[in-house]
Amino acid sequence: MTLTVAQLITETCQGLQTVDAPRLEAQLLVAQALGRDRAWLYAHGEDPAPEDVIQQVRQWALRRSAGEPAAYLLGRREFWSLDLKVGPEVLIPRPDTEILVETALSHLDEDSNASILDLGTGSGAIALALATERPKARITATDRSPLALGVAADNARHLGLDTRIQWLDGSWYDPLGDTRFDMIVSNPPYVAEADPHLGQLGHEPREALVSGADGLDDLRQIVAGAPDHLLAGGWLLVEHGADQGGAVRALFQAAGLSQVATLKDLAARDRVTLGCRG
Template identity: 45%
Template sequence: MPTLVKAWTDAQQRLKAAGVDSPAIDARLLLEAASGATRLDILTDPYRELSAEQAGALEGYVERRLKREPVARILGRKGFYKILLGVTRDVLVPRPDTESVVDVVLQAFPEAMSFTMLDLGVGSGAILLAVLAERPAAKGLGVDVSEEALAVARENAANLGLADRAAFLRGDWTAGLGDESFDLVVSNPPYIRSAEIETLDPEVRDHEPRLALDGGPDGLDAYRLLAPEIMRVLKPGGVFAVEIGWDQSAEVEALFKAAGGDQVRTAKDLATKDRVVTGVKNPLGSDGRTG
């Protein structure tokens, strides 16, 4: 039977030869899951042998990764911000880019502050639950059109001990929600141009729900609907933060300004690409006074 270090090396080489990004990390994650070993075990006990069952499990995982199935799909879990989320084929795998939305929110709401938040298109619950985990006085509602996605989000909330502060509702964006109901509204809507979906990496194109990717011909369909609706359900003085494609800042900012957004700006992600359009609902109307 192979040792930990040999199994890791072999898997890494196979993934690298197939052109998989980050083969060393992927091979280690798959090995840890198949063998029950930790990263420390691989370093300190590299010659531990895998059992036949463990070696078989690793082979199955590697074969799936060679077909460009994402590691998070294979393992059924993904780290996001400081939390670990379960993921299924019914939800987008949370990406590091989206952590920028959480960063913007945490800057706007101090740790002890009590506030209500709405996550439109909540998916796995990534943004909502990451914020609630960092802001113990906050409560939130996650809305999604997919009942399967909501089931994933509910289970993640329960596993994280956040079910008492997170509610979930099946709905079409803001339909049925009252005016001026939330202090914060966030969303990571579909924003890929329809014609570009087939050019995406296989991990995204073949394994992510199309509904969560397709933003229409120019990628902006969701924002046209969301901008006025987000402003409607925000309380005066409330904050919005939406993820965007790296080249959509000007268009999305314009949509929110036209809908009555104030102090609208774009925040960058860790790769210094435009990633989050954020702003507030003016608490004093449209005269620009801030008190």
């Protein structure tokens, strides 16, 4: 018997009881398979679901119930109200990272033509959000993964921002020579190698998550190199783990940065540290 759209959503929801919002995710999967938005589902619940759609949704539901992130199944994730392409090549943008964007924007006038560097750009989420909010800013983004840079460039083209950002292939500051910037932002890997939560993140690229025994290896490189790539009065802002605020502030201070502070996320956990080159 052919299922209606509403019945397919109900069946899918029943198979996703281990996820946080099963009905929402069921709707998203069905809408994606149909090439429609969620609003369309409400008006067409009694329409018959095509057989190929039913089979596709059932396959996705099995993968999702096995732990594969919905963003990878859908091939997209919203960040800063931007519709971003994502895949296994890149880390899925998190809402916590919007704290980093908000903090950066608070240090940039609306008509600022500041030069901004995004280190380890991944999907391009941070660079694209800043480009959207500060249309005169000059933005450079680096990543050591050519596949990630391809995803970021695709997102820029989709958003009409492809002429606004320079994408450079290389690890951290390697592709930059002696270029200096008004601001450096980064959401680098910061998970410790033995962190027990890594088991829940097995579908995401390990190199975008893990950074040595204490999770600080990449942050050490970024902070230590910042003074040589910041203009006088320029700011460094980094995202880090909830238990790393003190250690990251110490790195900033050792690098000679001033006005060092750590900001908390919506759950009142340390999330972003910033400092200024005098």
